[in-house]
Amino acid sequence: MRRVHVVGAGLAGLAAALDLADAGVEVHLHEASPKAGGRCRSYFDEVLGRRVDNGSHLILTANSAVLSHAERIGAADRLRPLSEAAFPFVDLDTGRRWTIRLPRSPLGALGSASRPPGAGASEILRGAVGLLTAGPRATVAGAVRDRGPLWRGFWEPLCLAVLNTPPERASASLLRAALIRSIGRGAAAARPVLAPEGLGAALVDPALARLLQKGSAIRFRRPLEAVETDGTRATVLRIAGERVPLGPGDGVVLALPPQALAALLPGLVLPKPGHAILNAHFRLPAGAAEGAPPILGLLGGAAQWLFLRDDVVSVTISAAEAGPAWSLGRKEALARLWDETARALGLQEPPLAARLLRERWATFDQSPAGAARRAAGRTALRNLVLAGDHVATGLPATLEGAVLSGRRAAQILLG
Secondary structure (H helix, E strand, O other), X not given: OOEEEEEOOEHHHHHXXXXXXXXXXXXXXXOOOOOOEHHHOEEEEOOOOEEEEOOOOOEXXXXXXXXXXXXXXXXXXXXXXXXXXXXXXXXXXXXXXXXXXXXXXXXXXXXXXXXXXXXXXXXXXXXXXXXXXXOOOOEHHHHOOOOOXXXXXXXXXXXXXXXOOOOOOOEHHHHHHXXXXXXXXXXXXOOEEEOOOOHHHHHHHHHHHHHHHOOOEEEOOOOEEEEEEOOOOEEEEEEOOEEEEOOOOEEEEXXXXXXXXXXXXXXXXXXXXXXXXXXXXXXOOXXXXXXXXXXXXXXXXXXOEEEEEXXXXXXXXXXXXXXXXXXXXXXXXXXXXXXXXXXXXXXXXXXXXXXXXXXXXXXXXXXXXXXXXXXXXXXXXXXXXXXXXXXXXXXXXXHHHHHHHHHHXXXXXXX
């Protein structure tokens, strides 16, 4: 390949473009929106008066693809691993608080520090065995049968956070793959990694700068409208009204979501859109949440996770359509989520500003049926490959899967 058009400047497209540029390929990066990053971008919010991430993503020390991506673009110092694999929780129904501390080795998970109050070691063992032995058609709820304290305090919130899917529909195989790479390797692989300046500053902006240094062409507001083929290879891209012919040495990486690919490549089997995610951001008075943990899990309310960065606390609700906040109006939803946030963090003063964001189809369908429909990176067109967290990497729809898919797409084109 002498020239490659990468369509989509999310994390997958950026990862592919970087590998291709490093190999000496002429890269043309096209993005339909005004900004790069996809679901991993940061922006300045006029209401909050702060730069925030469009969605909260949890990076772990196990996410080697993400960490190496940050390192090669010179942004490793913009990610900060926590010193301990510890996840604090609060139950809004009872007010009880605890911290799940992951052990050095998987066997240590049977200890009391690695489970919520009231959960026994036998529950952990039965759940782990059920998940490890589950077949490709099994759901998380079908693989993990106990419905005791461990279900409510660990399995259910973990499934929603990782797969953005209720356990009754979520693929056991996808959750297993994520856990084997993180918790299954012990505490060293399961420490949270923070991005103090935001995900855009750590993973997106430096990648764009590096591509420009390599001489790559980056153009925004360039939606891909059609792909013309001769049956064996892509021959023309129609981008923003422009016809872009593809010569014998030209390749294409489509780093687009499934719903966009379905319109461009009608014969491709793809997973359907999955569930929505609701995010709320609250700007706090100075020093209001001093001493609060950067990540806090919530039980007994609409909110599921709180992420605290400086004076902004971000609330995340996965599979949000099934929750009580989704059907509420903006003011009512913010009021409810602020009430839960204030109780969880012990806050007295109201927020200085608030923002509510609803992201429909935030991930692909991560049920067993949806996972079975994931496409490979290689396609029937020899010069066109796919990238994105929906591609069959074996991992769920995560930042790690997105980066991995982009790098694999580049490897296919490079032979």
